[in-house]
Amino acid sequence: MHELNRYDLGEIATALQDQTYDEHRWLINPETGEIVFWTSDTGIDGENPVDLDELDELDLIGIDPLPSYIWYQDMVDFTEQVSDEQAQRRLVRALDGNGAFRRFRRELHEEYPHLLDAWHAFRDGRAERRAVEWLADNSLIAEEAATRFLHEHPDPAVP
Numbered sequence: 022m023h024e025l026n027r028y029d030l031g032e033i034a035t036a037l038q039d040q041t042y043d044e045h046r047w048l049i050n051p052e053t054g055e056i057v058f059w060t061s062d063t064g065i066d067g068e069n070p071v072d073l074d075e076l077d078e079l080d081l082i083g084i085d086p087l088p089s090y091i092w093y094q095d096m097v098d099f100t101e102q103v104s105d106e107q108a109q110r111r112l113v114r115a116l117d118g119n120g121a122f123r124r125f126r127r128e129l130h131e132e133y134p135h136l137l138d139a140w141h142a143f144r145d146g147r148a149e150r151r152a153v154e155w156l157a158d159n160s161l162i163a164e165e166a167a168t169r170f171l172h173e174h175p176d177p178a179v180p
Contacts, residue, residue, distance in 0.1 A: 022163045025170060027054040028156060034148035036084035037155060038092060048081040051161055057081065082159060087151065089122075096125050099143045102179035108133050135180075142177045150174060 028049075036047030036056065045060040057065045064071040065081075093116075100112040111132060115124040129137055150171055157167035 022166075023051075023054065023161060025153065025156070025162050025166050028152075028161070029054070029056060030149045030152040031145075032056040033084060033152035033155060034145070037087050037151055038148065039086050040089055047084040049084055049161075051080065051082055051159075056084075082161075084155070091151075093121060095144055095147050096121070098176075099140055099179055103136065104180060105133075108136065139177070139179050143179060146174060146177055 032047075033049070033056065039047065045058060048057045048059055048065070049055070050057065059065045059071075061072075062070060065079075096112075096116055100109055100116065103109040103112060111128055112125065115121065115128040129140055153162070153167050153170045156162045157164050
C-alpha cells in the first residue's frame with residue numbers, strides 16, 4: 022500500500038469522468054503513482070504505438086471511467102440543496118432528458134453565475150472522493166486512509 026499523497030487525485034478524477042475512452046485510456050503506474058495517457062496511434066510515450074495487451078507487461082492499471090449517471094447524480098444532489106427556489110426549479114428543468122449536462126452548465130453560466138463557484142467546489146469534491154475510493158478499491162491505498170479522507174472531505178455547503 023502507498024500513501025495517498027503520492028497520487029494526483031485531480032488526474033484520477035479526470036480519468037474517471039472521461040467518457041471518450043474508446044479512443045484512449047488513462048493508466049496508472051501503481052509503484053510511482055504516475056498517470057499515463059495511451060492512444061492507439063501514439064502509445065504511452067506519444068511516439069510509439071503499442072497495443073493495450075502489451076501494456077500488461079508494464080504493470081499499469083487501467084482507470085476505467087465511471088458511468089455518466091454517477092456524474093449526473095452530482096448535478097441532481099447539488100440542485101436539491103440550492104436554497105433559491107426559482108434557481109432550483111430551473112436547474113431541475115435543465116436536468117430533464119437528453120442534453121442535461123449541457124443545459125445544466127448553460128443554466129448556471131447564463132442565469133445563476135453566482136452558483137458557479139459552489140457547483141465547481143461540489144463537483145470537484147465529489148470527483149476527488151471518487152478518486153480516493155477508486156484507489157482503495159484497487160488496493161493502491163489502505164482502506165483506513167480512504168475512510169479518513171472521505172470523513173475529512175464532506176460535500177461543501179450549497180448556497
